Amino acid sequence: MPHELETRVLLEHAEDPRLRTLDGYKDLVSGYATQERAYKDMEQDEVLKELEDSGLRGRGGAGFSMGKKASFLPRGGMSKYLCCNADESEPGAFKDRELMQRNPHQLIEGIAIAALAADAGHAFIFIRGEYEEQADILDAAVAEAYEAGYLGTNILDCHRDLELVVHRGAGAYICGEETALLDALEGKRGNPRLKPPFPAVQGLYGGPTLINNVETLSNVPRIVSKGAEWFRQYGTEQSPGTKVVSVSGGVRRPGNYEVSLGIPTRDLIYGLAGGPLPGREIKAFYPGGSSSPVLTAAEGMDLPYSFEAMAEAGSMLGSGSIIVADDTVSIPHMALRTARFYHHESCGKCAPCREGTNWTVKMLERVVRGEATPMDLDIISSVQENIMGHCLCVLGDSMAMPVAAMVRKFRPEFEQVMAAAAGGIDPHVVVDAPPETLGATV
Amino acid sequence: MSPVDGPGVSSRDLPVDRAVTEGRALSADPEQIPQLADVDCPSELQARVEELMGRYPDRKSASIPALWAVQERYGWCTPEGIRQAAAVMRVTPAYLESVASFYDLLHTEPVGTHRIEVCTNISCWMRGGDELLDAFRAAAGEDEDDFFVTGFECLGACDIAPMASIDQRYYGPLEAAEAGVAIEQLRAGAEVLPAKALAKRGLAGDSPAPGASSIGGAI
Amino acid sequence: MSDEQRTVTITVDGREIECPEGQMLHDAAREGDVEIPVFCYEPKLGDPVGACRMCLVEIEGIPKLQTSCSTPVRDGMVVHTRTEQVKHAQNAVVEFLLVNHPLDCPVCDKGGECPLQDVTTGWGPGKSRVIDEKRHFEKPIELSPLVAIDRERCILCYRCVRFSQEISEDAQLQLLERGDRTFVGTFDERPYVSPFHGNITDICPVGALTNYTYRFRARPWDIEQGGTVCTLCPSQCNVSLTIRDEKVKRVLTRDNHDVDDGWICDKGRYGFEMFEAEERVTGPRTKGGDALEWGAAVEKAAAGLRAAGAGKVAAIVGDASNEEAFLLQELLRGALASPHLDSRAYEGPDRDVVLELTQPELAAKVKDIDSADAILVLGADPLHSSPILDLRVRKAIRRHGARLVVATERPTALDGGAEAIARYAPGETSHFIGELTKALGGEETVATPLAETLREARKVVVLWGQRIDHDSSFASTRLVELAKRLELDATEGAGLLEIPDFTNARGLREAGVLPDAGPGLTETASGRSVNEIRAALESGELDAVVLFGVDPLRDFPDTKAWDAALTAANFVVSFSMHETATTAKSDLVFPLETHAEKDGTATHPDGRLQRIRPAASRPEGVRPNIQVLAELASALGHDTGVNSQPTAFAALTNGVAFYNAITDDQLGGLGFRWQDGPSATALPSSSTGAGVSSPDTQRFSASGEDTPATGLLLGTYRDIWTGPVTELNPPLRFLQPKQRLELSEGDAGRLNLRSGYEVRVSSDHGSVDAIVQVKERIPDGVCFLSEGIAGANANALLNGGPVRVTVSQPERIEA
Ligand SMILES: Cc1cc2nc3c(=O)[nH]c(=O)nc-3n(C[C@H](O)[C@H](O)[C@H](O)COP(=O)(O)O)c2cc1C
Ligand code: SF4
């Protein structure tokens, strides 16, 4: 029995293993009825309109209107493509995994309907290579869908064709960036491309391409069947709908929780995820994955969990992944972990990201080894500034934003850790929580 | 004229590389697109790669899947395997090696049969990922033929932190002690940590509600 | 890009700049003298990649800084390149690029001519805040026997790897690993070998890729650059020679979009060491090898030729400038009353056909390849015969979507990009061209698939090899009909472009070195052609021969016959750069200048006259050839009025009517096509008019089944790496080709041969040893050998027409 704070729409019946099969999907949530209706009785523009009116925002990080993006694709005979972004590799994010594992057909139906809206004849699910279990599940489901005639040629006798290929990545976070994903799909190294041209105009194999996240596309069937109004009953004006939120780190019950956007962040962290571990206090958290600037508990705990509220607070909702740091966590070490990730994952194509992530890691390593001076903290901050807005894609910024925020908000702790390490004390024996974070415990 | 003080060096004083005097020799054969006839590609591998190429509008899209196939066949992306795939795909081996070396899961160096990737990223690190990695390293010991143990970036399973991917399947949350158990089960060819397999977990929201810590919940 | 482009006005740092719409902002700014620093941007490499971020600028109306290398200009754009925001970005990028750069400038070859140094001083922060460890690589290591790579210095600008992917398309040079671990490398650490790979040393903006041939041989401030033309192949690429102590130390590109597009091949880049070779002829000498003082040498030559008597001297000319060629025909026709002149290695078309093929409206410019709708490669493999055109064709396909069709005996390097390919058997060239012409007229023939592509195209450029005449099937006579059928004469941007054997073949012809045409292709008393000369020397009808820049014993078909001819001749004078089999049989040997030493002009196959300028000093004992020839003529009582390059050039332009109006200034640095000048109309027209028809030649079948047991039909080609350039030139020695017998899998099976086997290939003319190479895309019944390979020269097996060969395995026979 789900917690009253949860609103299970995408995760409806997700606890039931039968949902994974085509029959189960049909019985439990009358699956594929919407695709059938859309293919048989709906025009491309009707579908587009429904999606645009719903105000569905991308769930992959950028939060751009899905319907609008689909409407950017030029009309005409050229071959167009649809790519489902299932690369989910941002630290803290694991919601797409849950959706694919428990309800693969919901995604496939969403893709089939979105393909109608984008007039795409070829679709791909780019799934990170680590998710082999989920890729196998998708392969099986796709096979079922072909078998049942929801994919392939002349689908449901509507003279529409759709080929769907599950493409497994091989381990590179950058492939989640939409243009890098296209290069990877074309068989190249996953390097981001210059924009413009944007994928909607010139994407895969040079053709117009719609790229959406797993959760975004999983929302499509219900929006088209129940309508934009129904969808807007959940969430806020600017953040309509429900969101599967991944909560992890220093909480008692980490996991994915589907909530109506805009509920208090506290309900997610305390109400659903059970709050901090016994005897601990929450110091700070990433509201939207490791690339979102951390908020101190005081800053963030009582904000509505919505795109707009997080943006106003100087952070972002991103992919909707909360990582909680409690008072045993050394922020400088967390900054280092964060930087190391982006350094490891930087594709190396552009200089500011390639060298900036590398240099930042080296400086943070000196910080936690006690081999740095307060001046290095200034250099770290200025290097983050030097990265921001200067890169080919936003991977560089994705490190610069949180790291800069941590140095700004927890500078005393950085200095204490430096001093401690220099004095031979294990900096992990965590320093008193700096003033900014006390609020959380009041 | 030379801006430096004193007499400028004359070319006679400057060293001349042996490329100029006797010429340098080729260290090995350059590698262009190999002819199929010259690589004796196993027929299953050739068939597999051709089938993969068939899935995409452009054959080059098959490069990552083809490299997966090579890795399945040989345990890692061996130069020979890369040449074979390259010959079938009509691309240079250099192209495929370049692609392979970009991705963390494709190995251009030999690795052990069982691949254990322990997440050491933020959430797992907070929950003891580093200790878990050490435990696996210790348990696997010197046995590099059977085990490849490595720390890994976020595997997308922070809900079961600390966790590990063992032969491409997820397990967590793991106690350091369970590392040894898993290694033994792998050695014995038994099912690995059945109770900790991600596949067997329910939704977090359906697990028993945790008495939310009073401090926060109270407000 | 549309043909007529709109010009727009933009403002950069307050300056108004007029530029074509869509031009990249960086380039537009430069035209307004605003320098925006770049590293990864190099227009020659195609589309920008926007990787280095050095070129960020502020564009009003756009919040984020934009990369000017990838931003097309729009009318009214207002751009700032020196605001605080931009300076901040520039400092940041420079600082980042240096985080991992070793700053080992004092021991770096690039020092002083290094874009990284320049940009750092010009746009960098001026101080370094980096105290952390930099990444380490073994340095420098061999990327190839010619290029060293220092990975620590690499700034990962992508230039070299893009060259390998998108220009030479060999895809051997790649980026390996990821992020800041990325490095430039090859598969399995193999050497990077492609005929063009030296270009990466020109485009690398740091000291990461350097030439072993230049390492530490000079400092930038004690060298000079001299512009000239590379005469090692008909591409006639423009080059800039790095001169120190009056010697060539390095060859760089000298971009000429009309000729080479800013690239050169490795032959041209590394071939200069042979100027210093032991084997270089450094002064006149007798047969016995005694050095002669110049006066005596000229006298001896005059005496020998005089002794031969009027009409009994012949000349064969290969490597020569227009001026030298003109003087040579003066010498023969004027001083020796001998019309026996040729500039070809085998029988070619007669004057009427030459005139037809020279008509300006049938001619294609090199640049026309870029915008061609379709390209027909006929009887040549550009990679071997005119390398830079191979790149040009690839560019046309890659960037303009040109459709390629290939019709050759032997598989070519361009086959991969071709829509249709035809393989005809040696001896069938003429027949095939006939079939293609018919197919274009709608008939069903073997050539129909090619015709279909060609018919759909408006602008067709035909790249044809002079070699099509090699099999004596009079193929070039058929070319005219084909050209007319394709309406090349009626279509702007379409036309024929010849790939000749000799670098300056066109210049030699037009200067009058033909048996039946004088200067300007005028009608003359006709003399003997190359094969007739050979026969006449052997039979004694001709007495003496002047061999200028040719080595018949290596380069001409039927080595045995040539050997007999030179043995029989009473007096053989050779002008040669190096000692060769031919100079060894000569009574008198004169040295030749290299293109680094020579002063003169050459005519590109597309009609462009280009200036060869002396940049290096001649070995003492070597004199300007034009002077030697002029003196020789006057010693024979004929005054040419030539005593210097200007006077020689004047004599040439007076002699060749359609060169008349061309001035030295006009040639300038980039040359001038005579077809574009007023005197082009002075080209004589052919007497027979269009459609010169040829005797339909005997047909040789290439198809497996009716291949008689007597063996395989032999086709030959000229490998790019044969000859002195690899034999006398240490840097390129590793490329010296072995003789390979290329045959089909089918025939290999029948003869139970495998790649790598050592075999003896014999015709009834002779035999050579070769290594078997089973090759895809070779039809059954045919096999191939390369000409000119020392010790195993395919020319030894030839006798004009196509021959059949048998293959045996010596060690098997012994065993
Ligand atoms: C470095 C980087 C990594 C990204 N990773 C992902 C990812 O794993 N999954 C995803 O859906 N979007 C990811 N994105 C966002 C995509 O670029 C793109 O915006 C998104 O897939 C669009 O789908 P949506 O509009 O449905 O969110 C990433 C972006 C960047 C810059
Ligand atoms: S080697 Fe030179 S050209 Fe190649 S990427 Fe590095 S810096 Fe650029």
Ligand code: FES
């Ligand atoms: S020159 Fe523009 S990004 Fe490199």
